[in-house]
Amino acid sequence: MTEQGLSVMPRWPLAACYVGDRTVTLLEAEQRRPGAGEVELDVAYTGICGTDLHIVHGAMDARVSLPTVLGHEMSGSIAAVGDGVTGWSVGDHVTVMPLDWCGSCPACRAGHTHVCHNLNFLGIDSPGSMQGRWVVPAGVLVALPPDLPSEVGAMVEPTAVAVHDVRRAALRQGEKAVVVGGGPIGLLVACVARAAGADVLVLELSEQRRALAELLGLKAVDPAGCDIDALVADWTDGAGVTVGFEVSGAVAGLDQAINLLAVRGRLVVVAIHATPPPVNLFRVFWRELTLIGARVYDRSDFEEAIRLLHECAVPAARLITRIEPLSRVAAAFDALESGEAMKILIACGEES
Ligand SMILES: NC(=O)c1ccc[n+]([C@@H]2O[C@H](COP(=O)([O-])OP(=O)(O)OC[C@H]3O[C@@H](n4cnc5c(N)ncnc54)[C@H](O)[C@@H]3O)[C@@H](O)[C@H]2O)c1
Numbered sequence: 001m002t003e004q005g006l007s008v009m010p011r012w013p014l015a016a017c018y019v020g021d022r023t024v025t026l027l028e029a030e031q032r033r034p035g036a037g038e039v040e041l042d043v044a045y046t047g048i049c050g051t052d053l054h055i056v057h058g059a060m061d062a063r064v065s066l067p068t069v070l071g072h073e074m075s076g077s078i079a080a081v082g083d084g085v086t087g088w089s090v091g092d093h094v095t096v097m098p099l100d101w102c103g104s105c106p107a108c109r110a111g112h113t114h115v116c117h118n119l120n121f122l123g124i125d126s127p128g129s130m131q132g133r134w135v136v137p138a139g140v141l142v143a144l145p146p147d148l149p150s151e152v153g154a155m156v157e158p159t160a161v162a163v164h165d166v167r168r169a170a171l172r173q174g175e176k177a178v179v180v181g182g183g184p185i186g187l188l189v190a191c192v193a194r195a196a197g198a199d200v201l202v203l204e205l206s207e208q209r210r211a212l213a214e215l216l217g218l219k220a221v222d223p224a225g226c227d228i229d230a231l232v233a234d235w236t237d238g239a240g241v242t243v244g245f246e247v248s249g250a251v252a253g254l255d256q257a258i259n260l261l262a263v264r265g266r267l268v269v270v271a272i273h274a275t276p277p278p279v280n281l282f283r284v285f286w287r288e289l290t291l292i293g294a295r296v297y298d299r300s301d302f303e304e305a306i307r308l309l310h311e312c313a314v315p316a317a318r319l320i321t322r323i324e325p326l327s328r329v330a331a332a333f334d335a336l337e338s339g340e341a342m343k344i345l346i347a348c349g350e351e352s
């Protein structure tokens with residue numbers, strides 16, 4: 001990724017923008033007062049995730065408008081409150097659930113607002129949080145405990161993804177589960193599943209990522225470097241695991257997850273595959289498997305994520321490779337691209 005040459009440094013507040021052509025650059029953020037029903041946030045940290053990388057790769061060019069301000073994993077505090085906003089005050093410590101739904105489509109009417117047919121995902125469909133100040137509808141705010149470190153606050157959104165995935169699995173105490181793919185989301189899924197009482201095994205190709213999984217107290221193996229079928233058969237007395245989480249985004253990972261499931265096992269599909277993957281439906285039929293899709297989260301997932309982080313049941317801060325200032329955002333994207341880093345937070349405040 002490249003950063004555009006800037007003859008004059010733009011002034012704070014700055015925004016990290018995707019401007020097309022695989023380029024992330026800093027632009028002066030649009031400044032406006034919060035309108036009715038809106039709040040203005042002082043952004044402390046914004047995490048960079050795989051979705052931001054997809055945007056910068058151009059994979060979502062049909063969806064984003066340029067330049068687009070990136071970012072949807074954030075923490076911060078309220079700087080100003082617009083007319084008609086109740087229950088929130090300047091200085092409140094918050095994160096954002098970056099979903100704004102229509103309220104009238106079939107999904108919304110059925111109560112599944114998080115998968116609204118007309119969903120506005122803040123940071124994709126509208127400006128995101130990788131900027132010093134961010135104006136958002138008050139309805140997306142989620143309160144953070146005042147003593148939760150802001151770095152951890154920026155990990156609430158990906159942790160809420162993991163909480164949603166585990167909830168969709170209806171995971172029960174003592175179940176054996178595999179998580180295929182030990183990236184940030186996979187490791188968070190594994191930690192949340194463990195907190196729910198499951199016995200979890202992470203399958204991950206990268207040695208560096210397996211080492212991080214072990215630092216988090218998780219069991220992790222290289223599926224390419226061992227006889228994984230035999231290992232899981234041994235672990236489960238020949239039955240297979242009752243739950244698999246597909247978090248690799250790779251066809252081989254999906255195949256593996258299906259093959260390792262016990263009779264009546266459940267596969268939770270978390271990963272976004274670049275192209276529709278082939279699925280071993282014979283195995284689904286033969287073992288009476290259940291396939292479960294899991295997309296983003298709802299408010300209860302955010303609240304549970306905050307509780308798990310606050311109680312340190314999910315040690316998400318250990319996933320943060322480092323924190324970089326906004327001025328180094330292009331280099332941070334490069335580090336994630338190369339696989340060198342797991343999670344990088346961008347410090348968006350004025351003094352960063
Ligand atoms: N469902 C949702 O709402 C939601 C939300 C956020 C992210 N996602 C998706 O979840 C997926 C994971 O996100 P991430 O940020 O952790 O991605 P990531 O790319 O950092 O992690 C994927 C990991 O899978 C590993 N992997 C690849 N092939 C494998 C295989 N055959 N066996 C074992 N491991 C393998 C890779 O080494 C990598 O560490 C992505 O597809 C992302 O788009 C979904």
Ligand SMILES: [Zn+2]
Pocket residue numbers: 049050051072073157158
């Ligand atoms: Zn994300």
Ligand SMILES: [Zn+2]
Pocket residue numbers: 101102103104105106107108109113116117118119
């Ligand atoms: Zn809707």
